[in-house]
Amino acid sequence: MATLFTLTPSSKSSFFTPFKTTLNSKPHFPTLRNPLSIRCFRPPETDTPPELKKFWGWLSDKGIVSAKCPVKPGIVTEGLGLVAQKDIARNEVVLEVSKKFWINPDTVAASEIGSVCNGLKPWVSVALFLMREKKLGDSSAWKPYIDILPDSTNSTIYWSEEELSKLQGSQLLNTTLGVKELVANEFAKLEEEVIVPNKRLFPFDITLDDFLWAFGMLRSRAFTRLEGQSLVLIPMADLINHSPDITAQDYAWEVKGAGLFSRELLFSLRNPIQVKAGGQVLIQYDLNKSNAELALDYGFTESRSERNAYTLTLEIPESDPFFADKLDIAESNGIGETAYFDIVLDQPLPAIMLPYLRLLALGGDDAFLLESIFRNSIWGHLDLPVSPANEELICQVIRNACTSALSGYSTTIEEDEKLLAQGDLDPRLEIAITIRLGEKKVLQQIDEVFKERETELGGFEYYQERRLKDLGLAGAQGEKLPWIGEV
Numbered sequence: 001m002a003t004l005f006t007l008t009p010s011s012k013s014s015f016f017t018p019f020k021t022t023l024n025s026k027p028h029f030p031t032l033r034n035p036l037s038i039r040c041f042r043p044p045e046t047d048t049p050p051e052l053k054k055f056w057g058w059l060s061d062k063g064i065v066s067a068k069c070p071v072k073p074g075i076v077t078e079g080l081g082l083v084a085q086k087d088i089a090r091n092e093v094v095l096e097v098s099k100k101f102w103i104n105p106d107t108v109a110a111s112e113i114g115s116v117c118n119g120l121k122p123w124v125s126v127a128l129f130l131m132r133e134k135k136l137g138d139s140s141a142w143k144p145y146i147d148i149l150p151d152s153t154n155s156t157i158y159w160s161e162e163e164l165s166k167l168q169g170s171q172l173l174n175t176t177l178g179v180k181e182l183v184a185n186e187f188a189k190l191e192e193e194v195i196v197p198n199k200r201l202f203p204f205d206i207t208l209d210d211f212l213w214a215f216g217m218l219r220s221r222a223f224t225r226l227e228g229q230s231l232v233l234i235p236m237a238d239l240i241n242h243s244p245d246i247t248a249q250d251y252a253w254e255v256k257g258a259g260l261f262s263r264e265l266l267f268s269l270r271n272p273i274q275v276k277a278g279g280q281v282l283i284q285y286d287l288n289k290s291n292a293e294l295a296l297d298y299g300f301t302e303s304r305s306e307r308n309a310y311t312l313t314l315e316i317p318e319s320d321p322f323f324a325d326k327l328d329i330a331e332s333n334g335i336g337e338t339a340y341f342d343i344v345l346d347q348p349l350p351a352i353m354l355p356y357l358r359l360l361a362l363g364g365d366d367a368f369l370l371e372s373i374f375r376n377s378i379w380g381h382l383d384l385p386v387s388p389a390n391e392e393l394i395c396q397v398i399r400n401a402c403t404s405a406l407s408g409y410s411t412t413i414e415e416d417e418k419l420l421a422q423g424d425l426d427p428r429l430e431i432a433i434t435i436r437l438g439e440k441k442v443l444q445q446i447d448e449v450f451k452e453r454e455t456e457l458g459g460f461e462y463y464q465e466r467r468l469k470d471l472g473l474a475g476a477q478g479e480k481l482p483w484i485g486e487v
Ligand SMILES: C[S@@+](CC[C@H](N)C(=O)[O-])C[C@H]1O[C@@H](n2cnc3c(N)ncnc32)[C@H](O)[C@@H]1O
Pocket: 078, 079, 080, 081, 148, 149, 150, 153, 154, 220, 221, 238, 239, 240, 241, 242, 243, 244, 297, 298, 299, 300
């Protein structure tokens, strides 16, 4: 039965596309109902590491910041962050960085390696630029910035095998391995087509680890979807950390025109919530990212239940005798041969999932609905239960898939909850437990939905009953009218 259609509990492939989103892509508005929790106070000046002092000096020399700048880079619990130098009001602009200090594909194109980067994907060219500047050391014009970039984050792309083993059975493990494979493939191509043929420009060893480092830096700190920009690194602005307490929808940043005729572009960062001097200016990165996306992109998770999600991949198998008809119906309703459904903890199933499942399970006595005369009305019919056999098959296949996915994890929900409750965990272990616990809870929730449906199968109204009613051949309760047998 389960072979009737394919259900792959894996992540969607579009998730592998680098820089679909990096920092937030949706408007986020701050709210005073969610007061900022001050995580760390500005360390005494003597604690400031030399790299940070040099970075500040470089920012000042370039005119990126002035002595009046309301924020300064400082050491905070999240690594480096932006520390308020005075009380900062909500919506106050804390930083403006001119385009000439951004690192984006235009920067690469205008650089020494620009001529060999033609045709590279934007993120690949910026990653190559970043690696090269790092290798150039003292000769790099960007050295003070490169020197304050971390060697890694807690993103799962940087985890050891041992650390990744704690994600056994999870979608995030598959996604992480998929992303690393994608990065490795891109690197192999880059090495062969650009690095090796241009030894003069790259007179040093550049390894896959260097490329992974650059990829992770972009993924965690590049701003995307800025007007007309694919991805941009903005020194100093990229020190802004995320706060789960800022939950309203608004962009904390924008690109503005400046100078004569507004020809110069300026990146402007606002403080979304009132901050006291010494506190950290924080923003909401992206309310729509799941914990898996946060863990992969930035290396942290949140405890809010709606961050827990599981992506169900449903597919019409080519072996289905009605493949062509089903595909035609799916495509005319905006779905394809494969559909991805993000199921979120404590939220209802996506509305389109049940109709799509009914379509996939259509066959046997219900196959007549696939005939072309029904083509315009079929989707409406699939919105409601079609037949007991169809609905039962859906329940069985989904429940089997949930059971199988749940059996892939090495711990139970209860064990994970106990581990989390103990506290004081290594950050990567805590991320792994949060992720696998969240995924299992969502799988359990899906199973419960279809378990309940199974018990309700006898109470649903199916296509044939609705049809008889529409034709006036059945009573309000679906019972056949007395004369029907006499017709
Ligand atoms: C845009 S950078 C911010 C600057 C960064 N803290 C640094 O030291 O360079 C994003 C990275 O900061 C860290 N980070 C930001 N917000 C965080 C949070 N709420 N919890 C844990 N780490 C956070 C993560 O390592 C993330 O990948």
